[in-house]
Amino acid sequence: MKRVFEIKNVTKTYKKGKVTANENISFSIMQGEILGLLGPNGAGKSTLIKQIVAHVQPSEGKILYNGTDVSTQSRLVSREVAYYAQEPASLTSLKVNEALYFTARLRGMKKSAAKEQTNQLLEKLGLQESGNKQLKRLSGGQKRLAGIGTTLIGAAAVLIFDEPTNELDPKKRRLVWDLIQERNREGATIILVTHNILEAEQVVDRVAVINHGKLLAIDSVSTLKNRVDQRLKADITLATPQPPAMEALQSWGQLVPLTEHRCRLLIEKDRAAELLTFLNEAQAEGIHSYAISPPSLEDVYFHIDKDPEEAEEEEKLYANA
Ligand SMILES: Nc1ncnc2c1ncn2[C@@H]1O[C@H](COP(=O)(O)OP(=O)(O)OP(=O)(O)O)[C@@H](O)[C@H]1O
Numbered sequence: 001m002k003r004v005f006e007i008k009n010v011t012k013t014y015k016k017g018k019v020t021a022n023e024n025i026s027f028s029i030m031q032g033e034i035l036g037l038l039g040p041n042g043a044g045k046s047t048l049i050k051q052i053v054a055h056v057q058p059s060e061g062k063i064l065y066n067g068t069d070v071s072t073q074s075r076l077v078s079r080e081v082a083y084y085a086q087e088p089a090s091l092t093s094l095k096v097n098e099a100l101y102f103t104a105r106l107r108g109m110k111k112s113a114a115k116e117q118t119n120q121l122l123e124k125l126g127l128q129e130s131g132n133k134q135l136k137r138l139s140g141g142q143k144r145l146a147g148i149g150t151t152l153i154g155a156a157a158v159l160i161f162d163e164p165t166n167e168l169d170p171k172k173r174r175l176v177w178d179l180i181q182e183r184n185r186e187g188a189t190i191i192l193v194t195h196n197i198l199e200a201e202q203v204v205d206r207v208a209v210i211n212h213g214k215l216l217a218i219d220s221v222s223t224l225k226n227r228v229d230q231r232l233k234a235d236i237t238l239a240t241p242q243p244p245a246m247e248a249l250q251s252w253g254q255l256v257p258l259t260e261h262r263c264r265l266l267i268e269k270d271r272a273a274e275l276l277t278f279l280n281e282a283q284a285e286g287i288h289s290y291a292i293s294p295p296s297l298e299d300v301y302f303h304i305d306k307d308p309e310e311a312e313e314e315e316k317l318y319a320n321a
Pocket residue numbers: 014015019020021039040041042043044045046047048
């Protein structure tokens with residue numbers, strides 16, 4: 001598979017070296033993939049993206065786009081790589097339809113095609129009524145949708161989305177993920193910066209986890225999941241503290257008390273069916289409700305991103321259970 005971007009030993013510091021936003025990061029972004037960039041606030045994700053789109057220069061290292069340094073081809077990158085920052089200062093005085101249309105033109109579309117795609121996207125995103133409004137006059141969610149429109153418009157080879165579904169209602173979230181996946185199926189490479197691990201898990205091929213400016217892991221979702229505890233989690237809500245069923249629960253696997261009314265049972269996969277039967281029968285004995293889930297990308301994230309103190313605390317908790 002072809003490497004679209006190669007990030008090579010990138011370090012970015014601010015404030016004369018006092019703040020290290022990215023530290024010696026190296027990885028490649030492959031053509032046609034959906035790569036999720038995960039990490040907590042201040043981890044260094046936006047800094048990395050700004051360097052990928054050549055808005056900011058690395059302090060050390062370099063970034064190649066199709067084999068050539070991005071800093072020597074920033075015009076080409078801005079044509080081929082669609083990125084809408086979370087709070088773009090420059091576009092907010094434009095009307096929504098102007099922002100879409102001009103972006104399409106900047107990406108090399110002919111006037112008539114740009115107009116047509118602007119109208120199509122306004123309709124798809126449910127923004128027809130807002131087409132003539134200035135971006136700064138839109139609600140938070142509408143602004144986000146307009147930003148997604150400016151990323152989707154044209155035929156960019158790479159699309160970068162920063163928290164695309166923030167502030168969106170559930171229907172619009174679904175719509176946005178569908179549109180992103182549609183562009184990916186058409187061949188676009190997608191980079192997705194997000195905190196929303198649960199939603200990202202549905203769409204990403206690979207995940208890069210960043211914290212404190214460092215790349216902590218990069219791999220496919222399934223490989224990363226293999227790094228965490230493979231047991232199923234049964235999260236159980238108790239009708240009363242210490243109900244009669246509690247003793248029996250302990251014989252099923254590792255039982256971790258969470259609160260007075262909640263506990264987590266970790267069981268081997270092959271016992272799930274039996275456990276379901278038991279839980280249904282045990283409801284009369286003080287089990288209020290339950291949910292059984294396999295390892296998730298969220299587990300992976302917490303596993304990778306755990307600081308040593310937290311890890312020790314958790315180990316103790318599980319050891320005492
Ligand atoms: N222009 C700047 N000048 C000084 N420090 C900066 C600058 N931009 C970012 N930083 C610092 O670099 C670090 C990484 O910031 P960055 O915005 O890349 O994080 P992020 O992962 O995108 O966070 P978030 O999820 O909150 O958007 C932070 O400590 C931030 O304060």
